[in-house]
C-alpha cells in the first residue's frame with residue numbers, strides 16, 4: 001500500500017503503533033469512546049506517527065483480562081476499570097470507586113493532586129504496568145428492581161446482579177448476589193431469574209433494555225458515586241516511548257477523563273428525563289437502606305483492611321482525603337446545590 | 344505488522360501478513376480434510392502461522408500471551424455450562440431407554456403423518472431454542488436423543504441429520520440467543536428489542552422447517568418411513584400416554600423453568616439432569632453402570648465441544664494478528680451505493696464468511712465495518728431490522744460446510760454408521776430454506792419491526 | 802502405558818466433577834427457593850463459581866482423555882478412502898504438526914500467568930467467589946495431559962506402522 005506522509009515538526013520521531021485492549025463492547029459508546037478519544041488525540045498530536053488501535057472486549061482478550069494482557073505484553077496498553085482486578089490486589093478498588101466513596105471531581109482531585117494515582121502506580125508497578133485516569137462515568141444509578149423497596153428488610157432474599165464491593169455490601173444486607181455478564185442481565189431480569197440488577201446509568205441501561213424488564217429505578221448508586229476508568233500501559237513499552245509521545249499519551253488520557261464525564265452527564269440527564277416520561281418509576285433508596293448500607297460498608301472495609309496491610313495503608317490515606325474533601329464540599333457545592341437545585 | 348519505507352514524502356508498505364492470512368484458510372482446509380481432529384486442526388494451524396508471522400516480523404512474539412486470557416474467558420463463560428447439563432440429561436434419557444420410547448410413542452401418535460418424527464424434532468428444537476441459546480447444547484442433546492430413534496425408524500441418514508442440525512441452530516434466531524446479544528453490542532441496538540424483533544422471524548424459520556420436512560417426506564418416500572415399525576405398534580392409547588407423559592413433563596419442566604425465570608438455563612439443565620436420573624430410576628433404567636456410561640458420554644462430548652472452542656479462539660487470535668480483519672475490511676471498503684446494492688453485498692459477504700469462520704468473529708470483524716453504511720443507507724431506525732437480518736444470516740454459518748460448528752457437534756455424537764458426507768448432504772435443503780426465509784425478512788421488514796413497535800406503545 | 806492410565810485417571814476425575822457440578826446446579830435452584838421460604842441464605846456465589854470450576858476441571862482435564870478415546874470430532878470424508886497405512890501416517894503427521902505444537906504453545910504461554918496468579922494467591926473479584934489461581938492452573942495442567950497423551954499416541958502409531966512394515 002502507498003500513502004502520503006506529512007513531513008513536519010514530528011518527522012524525526014519514530015513511527016509507533018500500539019494496540020489497546022479495552023473492557024468495553026462497542027455498544028457502550030460513551031465508555032468505549034474514552035479509548036477512541038485517546039487514540040484520536042495521540043494520532044492528531046503526533047501527525048499520525050504514533051497510532052493506537054482500540055479493540056473491543058473479546059477482540060484480543062476478554063473484557064476482564066485487560067490487566068493480564070498489558071502485564072504480559074500481549075498489548076502495549078489497555079482501557080479498563082481498576083476494580084475489575086481486586087482479586088489480584090484489593091486496594092485496586094480505590095482506582096475506580098468504593099461504596100460511599102468520592103464524587104467524580106473528588107476522585108479527580110484525589111488521583112491527580114492528592115497522591116492517589118501515585119499510590120495506585122506503586123501497586124501497578126508489581127505488575128509491570130503504569131496507570132492513568134482516563135475516563136469517568138459520572139455518578140451511577142442504584143439499579144433496577146421489579147418490586148418497590150421498603151426499608152432494609154425488603155432487601156433480604158432478593159436476587160440481584162451486582163458485582164464487586166457493592167455486591168459484597170448487598171450480600172451483607174441479605175441480598176442473594178448474582179454475578180452475570182452484561183449481555184445476560186436483560187433476559188434474567190425480564191424473565192424474573194433475578195429480581196434486581198445494576199449496570200451503569202440511564203443512558204447505558206436504556207440501551208440494554210432494562211426499563212422494559214423492571215419498573216423501579218433506584219438512586220443513588222452509592223457503591224459507584226463517581227467511578228474512574230483507567231488506561232494501563234506496559235512499563236517496557238512505556239520506557240521505549242519517546243518523551244514527546246509519553247506526554248501526548250498522558251494528555252490524551254486527561255482529555256478522555258474530562259470528555260467522558262461531560263458526555264455521560266449530558267446523555268444521562270436526557271435519558272433519565274425520557275425514562276421519567278415513560279413507565280419507569282424513579283425512587284430514592286431511603287434513609288433506612290442508605291444507613292444500613294453505609295455501616296455495612298464500614299464493617300466490610302475494616303474487615304478487608306485487617307487482612308491486607310497494603311489495603312489498610314491506602315484506605316487510611318484515602319479516608320483522610322475524603323474527610324478533607326467533604327468538609328470543603330459541604331460549604332461549597334453541597335450548600336449551593338441544596339439552595340439552587342433543591343427547590 | 345509489516346513495515347514501511349519512506350521516500351520523497353511517500354510511505355510504501357509491505358505486509359507479509361496480507362499473504363499469510365488467506366493462506367491460513369487454505370492450511371485449515373487441508374488440516375481438516377486430513378481427518379485429524381477439528382479442534383487441533385484449528386489450534387495447530389494457528390500456531391504454525393503464528394510462528395511464521397513472528398519469523399517474518401509480521402507479529403510480535405508476545406502476542407501469543409493473549410491466549411491464556413482468551414482461554415480463561417471461555418472457562419468463565421457461564422452460558423457454556425448449559426452444555427454438560429443438557430448433554431447429561433439427553434444421554435441419561437437415551438441410555439435408560441426413555442428417549443427411545445418417547446420418540447416411538449410420538450411417532451406412533453404422529454404415525455399417520457409421514458415425517459412425523461422429523462416434525463417432532465423441529466418442535467422440540469424450537470422449544471429448546473426458546474430457552475437456551477447454546478447451539479452446542481441443543482445439537483448434541485438432540486443428536487443423542489433423536490438420531491438413534493430416527494435411524495431405527497428407517498429415516499434417511501442425511502435427512503435425519505439435516506433436521507437435527509438445522510433445528511439445533513434455531514436457537515440463534517429464536518430468542519434468547521447469544522448471536523443477538525453480540526449483535527446488540529456491536530450495533531448499539533437494545534438487546535430487548537432485538538429479542539422481540541427476532542421472535543416472528545425465528546418462528547417463521549421454525550415453521551418453514553416444519554413445512555419443508557412434511558413436504559419433502561411426502562414427495563420423497565425414501566426420506567421418512569410411512570409408519571414407525573417399532574415395538575410399540577398397536578399399543579393401547581392409555582399405555583402410550585404413560586410412556587409419553589413423564590419425559591414430556593420433565594422436558595417441559597426444564598424449559599418452562601427457564602422461560603418463567605425460575606432458573607437460569609444452566610441451573611434448569613442441572614435440574615433436568617437430576618430429573619432424568621430420577622425418571623430413569625422410576626422406569627428401571629438406572630444403574631451404576633448406566634450412570635457411569637452417561638457421565639463418560641457427557642465428559643467426552645463436553646471435552647470435544649470445548650476443545651473446538653479452544654482451537655478456534657487460537658485461530659481467531661492469529662488470524663486477527665496477521666491482519667485478517669484488515670483484509671476483510673478491504674473487501675468491504677467499496678460497497679456499492681444504494682440500499683439494494685448494500686444489502687445484497689453485505690449479506691453475501693456475511694454468508695460467504697460463514698463458510699469459514701464462526702459467528703462471533705464475523706460479528707466482531709464485519710459488523711463494525713458495515714455499521715456506518717447501514718446507518719447512512721438504511722437509516723438508524725432500521726438498524727434493528729438489519730441486526731435481525733445479520734442474525735438470520737449468521738444462523739446459516741453454523742450449518743454451512745466445511746466449517747459449520749453445528750455440523751461438528753452432530754458429527755461428535757452421531758453413530759459411526761452416519762457418515763460425515765451424509766451430514767453434509769442433509770444440511771443443504773435446510774440452508775436453502777434459511778436463505779428463502781432471509782429473503783422474506785428482507786422483503787417484509789414488518790416481520791421484524793411489528794413486535795418492538797407494539798412494545799413501545801404499550 | 803503409564804500415560805494412558807494417567808489420562809484415564811483424569812477422565813475419572815472429570816466424570817465426578819461433572820456429576821458434582823450437576824448436583825450443585827440443582828441445589829442452587831432448590832436452595833434459593835427453600836432459603837427464601839426458610840429465611841436462610843442457602844445458595845451463594847461460591848456455589849455458583851464452584852459450578853464453573855468443576856466444569857473447567859472436567860473439560861480441561863478431559864482433553865487428553867478424549868484424545869485417547871478418539872472422542873474429538875473429525876471430518877473423515879477423505880480419510881475413509883485411504884489405506885490403513887496411509888491413515889496411520891496422516892494421524893502421525895497430524896499429531897506432530899498440529900496437536901503437539903498447539904499443546905506445547907499453550908503450555909509455554911500459560912505457565913507464567915499461572916505462576917503469577919499463585920504468587921498473588923489471586924482471588925475472585927466477585928463476592929464470595931473461589932480462588933482464581935486454582936482455576937488458572939487447570940490450563941497448563943490440561944494441556945500437559947493433552948501433550949502427554951499426544952506423545953503416547955505417537956508411540957502407538959509408530960509401533961503400528963513398524964508392525965505393518967515388518968508384517
Ligand code: NA
Nearest residue numbers: 140199200224
Ligand atoms: Na455500576
Ligand code: NA
Nearest residue numbers: 472514517519
Ligand atoms: Na434461543
